[in-house]
Amino acid sequence: MDFYFDDLPSTSQSTPKKAQDDTQMSEDAEFNSSKDRSSNMSMCEVPEQSSSLGIEDISRRAQETVEDINHSRTNDQKVMDDFQEKLAEKVTETCRQMKEHMYTVYEENSDEMQVKLQELSKVLESCSKLNRELLEAAQALAFLREGLAMSQRSES
Incomplete structure (x- = not known):
């Protein structure tokens, strides 16, 4: 919150006006009163001045203090900015570093996954080969059983 006394009339501007009115009144009083009384009025004017x-x-001083406060607030705003x-x-630099690290980890994981996928592919290929061989063996056994069954019928 900024305070400015520039827009407000200062007491220094209104006080001299009062002093002028007092001086005018004292001049009128001097004209109408005795010398002693006028000397007393002059002594009263000194404290007013x-x-x-x-x-x-x-x-x-108040204006300077307000200006100092406003200057300090401006500096505070600059510091915060x-x-x-x-x-x-x-934060931007830290995010960039985290992304780089994340991509490095992705690359390492991708390499590991590629190796594991190749191993899996070999295992699945072996399984397929073994499955074919098993089917061929089962088929050969079926033919052998049929052949045995026919030979037992012919002997009987």
Whole structure:
């Protein structure tokens, strides 16, 4: 939240106006009153002027403090923006490294799977060959049984 006193009338601007009114009133009072009384009025004006200067000083210091706070907030925003940018860069770099590692693992796994698929293919080929040989053996046994059965019938 930024505070700006530029738009607000400062007390240093309104106080001199009051001091002018007081001076005008004191001049009228001097004209109508005695010398002693006018000297007392002059003494009263001195604290008003010093309080006016004190108020101006406080107002100036308050304005400087607000400007310092706003400058600090601007710097804080720059720091946060830089942090966010560096964090985004770091996250992007980390994601890139993770992808590279992931692809390396994929490649290693693919190589291992290729070797295992080749072994599986050889095993399945052997199984198919053995299945054919088993079918041929079963067929040969069936012919042999038929041949034996015919020879037993002919002998009987």
